[in-house]
Every structure is written in C-alpha cells, then in structure tokens.
Amino acid sequence: MCGIVGYIGKRQASPILLDGLRRLEYRGYDSAGLALSNGRGIEVLRRAGRIENLRKLVAETNPRGEAGISHTRWATHGAPTDSNAHPHRDQSGRLAVVHNGVIENYQQLRDWLKTEDHKFSSETDTEVLAHLIGYHYDQSEEQDPVQRLVGAVQAALPRVKGTYGIAVMHEDAPSVIVGARLGSPLVVGLGADEHFLASDVSAIVAHTKDVVYLNDYDVVTITRDGFDVKHLEGGEARVTVSRVDFTEDDAEKGDFPHYMLKEIHEQPNSIRNAMRGRLSRDEATAILGGLQMTPQELRQVDRIILSACGTACHAGMVGEYLIESLARIPTEVEIASEFRYRNVPTTKDTLQFVISQSGETIDTLAALREAKRKGIKCLGIVNNVASTIARETDGGIYIHAGPEIGVAATKSFTSQVAVMTLLSLLLGRIHHLSSTDGLELIDELEAIPDKITDILKQAAHIKQIAEKYAHVDGMLFMGRLINYPVALEGALKMKEISYIYASGHPSAELKHGVIALVKPELPSVFIAPHDAVFEKNISNIEEVKARKGPVIAVATEGHPHIEKVADDVIYIPRCPSALSPLLTVIPLQLLSYYIAVARGCDVDKPRNLAKSVTVE
C-alpha cells in the first residue's frame, strides 16, 4: 500500500527519502514523489511508475533541502499518473501534503472548496486534503507559522471522513514537518540532530532504532532537534518511546535473489522463534502469557472465532482443525471482510482471535472493532508488534517471524500455524488432553524446524518440477482435512506471484464438478501425506490420471508407491497429521516461487498487489 517517509535534519533529505521509499517498495505502489524544503520554497518532484523514475528525475534536477516528505502511491482515486502522484500542493502552492488512506467525503469537500475558488490539478482525494489544510491555514489569524500550520491541520482533519496518515510542509514554516494519523500507521524516528516520519519503521531503521508509534488522533510536529505530539483536539498526547528489535539487515535480501526465497528459507528459524520459551515439558503444555487469561477463564471458553484475510485466513483454517481436534472447542473461521458486515451469533464465552501478519489489514482491524463493539473478547495473532491490531486487541500471541517483505506471505503462515498449535495444546491440556499426548506433541513440534530444513534441501528438485509446468495456464490444488487449507494456500501463492489461475479444493470435491476441468494441460497438485485419508487421496489421484491429468504429489517419505500414480513427487519427512501443514506448505511455496521465476514474474512485487491492504 502507499508509503510515507519524511526527514528533517542536517543532511540532504533526498537520498534519505529515496532510500526510505525503496525500503517500502514491497508494500506495492504505482507512482512516487517527494517535496523538499530549503528555506527558499518547496520543490515537488513526482513520477508515475517505479521509484527508479523518480530517482532519475532527482539526479537530473539535483534538488537541495534538509527537510522533505516523500511518498509511494498505490492508486485509489485517479490513475497512476505524474499529476496524481503525491505530494500534492494546496491552492496557494506553498503547502505540500503526502497521504496514506482514503478520504471518503472528498467529493463533498472538493465541491465546497470549488465554491471558494479552489482549482484542482489532480483527481485525488489527497489534493482535496491539501487544499482543506491550506484553506484553514490561510483563514487563521495566528502569527507564528508553526502554530498556524499545526492549527490548520487540527482544524481540517475533523472535517474529514475516512482514514489518513499524513505529512505536511509549508514554505512559511521550513523548520518543521507536521504529521497526523487516523487509521493509517505513522511512526516518528528519533535521531541526533534529525527526526524522521514514516508509515513503516523499516523505512527508517537504518538511521534510528528509537521510535514513537503514533496513535489515532495524534498530531506530531518534528524539527531537527525534537518532536512534539498533540491530540487532534488540542492538549498533549501520550508518548512512548520504543526500541525497534530488528536491524536493517533483517529487512534486506542478503544473498538471496528475492525476499520471498529468503523468507521461505528462514522458516526453520522463524518457527523456532515462535515457539521459544513457550513450551513446558514439566506440564506438557504451552505457556502463552500474552493471552492474559487465567486457566479458569480459558476453560470457560465455549466457542472460538478466528478472523483474518488471505494467507492468515488459511492459517486460521488450519487452526480450526487443531483447536477442534486437540481441545474439542467448537471453532469457526470467519473471513474478516465478511465478519465485519455479518451478524455472527456468539455466546457469552466466545473468544475471538484476529490473525494478521502486518496488523494493519483494514478488514481484519474492522472485524476486531466489530467484535469489541459486540462485547466479544478479541485477541490478536500478529507479527508486527507495533501495529494497530496489536495495540487494539486485549492481548494475544506475537508470532515473532521478523520482517516479512515479500508480498507473498510465507514464513508468517508457518509461524501463525505454529502458535495456533501452541494455543491448541494449551487449550487441550486444560480440558482432556493427556500429558503423554501433550509431551508427544511437544517432541514432534520441536522436530519440525529440522524437517523443514530437509525439505528446503530439495529445492533443486522442486525447481525442476516447476520448470516442467511453468508454461501451464491453470493448476488445481487438492487436499483433505487439515491439508485442505494448505491446498487453498498453495493455490493463492500460485495465483498471486505466477499469475497462473489456480484453485484449491477438498480432494473429494473433484467428483462434484472440478473433474470436468481435468485434461493433459491442467496439472493437479495433491497434498497427500501419509495420514488417515491417504488412501482416499490416492483414489482421487487415480481419477485424475484416468482422465490424463498430470499429477504432482506432496507425500510422506517411506511411501514410494505413490510414484506409481503421480507424475512427480515431492517428499516430506514423517510427522503427525496435526503438524503436517507446517511441512506440506513448504514445497508449495517453492513450487510457486520457481514457476514465477521461470515465467519472468516480479516475485516480490506482483502486479496489482500490496503487502498490506490498509484500504477497503
């Protein structure tokens, strides 16, 4: 989604802004721009397309300035053109704004501003916001330009319906940048003789690890020497300085050609991190203090709702199987975008979890708010500890996967599944799961990272299979029980990065319609580990083969007879079926990755997609 980077200090701003934008590239965008203030005025440079286009423009014009704001835009109102790119100026041309989010009442505001003789040069909601702030600035009788600018922001924003994270500069106040947020994240970076504003901390972590995550309705003023946070309605706001716990290298590709491949290979460690300090052999259970619920409170839970989008939703579906089989608590997955508009029946002891890597997905956030509105206790399963969802939930479980930059979620999926296994173990152990079964699960869980390493060693074999099928137009993914969500996840990965149409199905659904599609040009991927439904999967594979459909099988080692029915087999190590999604998903991630590479796709930045979907 859109990205914001602001800088004020002693250094030239443009290299810092361009580097920060590059670090936000993964979020998805289609144009970029920056505004620099050098005491003589504000210079705005904008380009449609990649940040590289903006970089070239900066190199040609060599703009100077030790304060600046910049932006990557993902088009919502108006096409991705130079003139729709941010920053936008106000009517006077002396104020510049960058904005993340959506101004829902922009048309009414625009019509009203036109009656005040304002002229617009773009189709965006952001330009309306710039004009609105500029209008209040021009109307103000305040003499001090900094106070006047802060006052204009405080006067304009309550008139706006929608979401925003903004950074604003004015030629009259070259020593400040003003920021504000409502529903779109914004963080202040604290440096020596310099300060930063960013929509995501990864944009500024190369410069500082001391940050202040702004809250909704905060209005911040940053200068070279300090910062000040006020409430939108006036008065001082609550400020907490946090320390970022990852380095810029964690957010770099290292020796890997793509973030996605790096993140796939990080999974043995990210799963270890998800489990670290959370397993008790003595009590054969999991310790999840972040839930902030006593065993008595947990024992009362009679229904669980898991809400999420995309990959996180698939992880939730795995969680449903785990919780129901280990703890026998009725559990349902509600797609967050549906839940927010539905009226899901709940009980007094329903417990809801929202699952989100970014913690900023707007539909998941709305599901959380809807649950709270209805009095449902709602916890988070989140990666980004500073995110809005992390802050608005009553507690939860951090997955500690580290920064996930590739748009295609990989390590966050396995870490979400890992923590839901811990949750199921904990819930199981306060109900009827025996300590013997609990300990066995712990042993098996602790063995999972090394088993993933073994699967990763087969990358060359999976690449060969990928190259064999890279030309196809479509693919089917089949799985049963706990591996049905893995089929959905495999299909999602394939679609989003290789642009091959793919769909996931419970294997037995084949006969109910999908089989009509089977033909020699349409490969089917069967997730068929050696579990209670293995033989059923074999029958389904035979049905596909009888119709000349090619089959790629993900199967358990030690059962080579599957090679008699499938064209290609990728083996995973043995494991209990409850944990199998942690292994079966790995070959599917690699398969989609290598197919996308073979097709020449931009793996880390697939078309039309954003890493974090912060607008509805």
Ligand code: M6R
């Ligand atoms: O940040 P979140 O986990 O809330 O994101 C949810 C989905 O937008 C995300 O999983 C999306 O489906 C990914 N692109 C899948 O790879």
